[in-house]
Amino acid sequence: MKRKIRICTDGHLQNLEKTFKSLLQNDLLTDCTLWCRNGSIRVHKLVLAAVSPHFRKIFLDSDQNSSVYMYGIAIDQLQYLIELIYKGTIEVPGRNFNAVYDFVESLEITGLMVDTSRKKEKEKYSKSRTHSRVNSAPVTNAEAKKSGAPDSSQLHNADTEGQSGTGIQNTTVADTSGDTTEHNATGEKTDDGI
Numbered sequence: 548m549k550r551k552i553r554i555c556t557d558g559h560l561q562n563l564e565k566t567f568k569s570l571l572q573n574d575l576l577t578d579c580t581l582w583c584r585n586g587s588i589r590v591h592k593l594v595l596a597a598v599s600p601h602f603r604k605i606f607l608d609s610d611q612n613s614s615v616y617m618y619g620i621a622i623d624q625l626q627y628l629i630e631l632i633y634k635g636t637i638e639v640p641g642r643n644f645n646a647v648y649d650f651v652e653s654l655e656i657t658g659l660m661v662d663t664s665r666k667k668e669k670e671k672y673s674k675s676r677t678h679s680r681v682n683s684a685p686v687t688n689a690e691a692k693k694s695g696a697p698d699s700s701q702l703h704n705a706d707t708e709g710q711s712g713t714g715i716q717n718t719t720v721a722d723t724s725g726d727t728t729e730h731n732a733t734g735e736k737t738d739d740g741i
Contacts, residue, residue: 567594568633579606580614581629586622588629598632601654617650624650631656 556562570576570591577589595602605615617625627647631637639647652659 564634567591571629571633578613581625582614582616583620583622583625584618586625588622588625590629590632594632598657599654600657620650627651628654 571589571594574589577591579590579592579595580587581590592602592606596606597603602615623643624647627637627639627643628651631651637647648661
């Protein structure tokens with residue numbers, strides 16, 4: 548039997564996390580834009596796909612997607628999501644908790660947990676979750692369009708402004724219920740929609 552010698556790196560997972568956070572902060576090697584109703588964030592498809600089956604499906608169904616619109620989501624909620632995906636943990640003010648948690652939960656983030664170690668917080672969480680589920684409903688694509696959300700052609704123009712010969716090839720429009728529709732760069736629905 549031949550002897551094998553192991554080679555390893557010190558702190559491999561911590562180094563990966565640190566590197567991905569640095570790439571995100573400096574907008575390096577980003578290959579996708581997540582759009583919401585009042586802003587956008589450039590991200591790495593690989594990182595999103597690694598922690599969210601929802602994003603993985605979007606990206607695998609069409610490798611052309613360079614832009615995803617998240618209907619019914621504000622930029623602060625999107626920032627919490629990205630922080631959670633890249634860091635693995637976030638602290639959300641109580642008043643924003645339900646909206647952020649519902650959004651993150653809808654994306655099927657792997658291993659999602661809530662720290663309810665203190666009894667008082669656990670009671671508030673249980674009561675607020677029940678209330679939230681009764682009064683919340685996902686926004687449909689049609690409702691989002693009525694609210695003035697940009698369409699795919701507007702996303703294309705915003706993303707390619709100042710760039711010659713580059714831009715969005717396809718845009719995926721996703722609402723928080725998981726429904727998606729694929730559009731080409733001119734805003735037309737494609738036949739092979741997600």
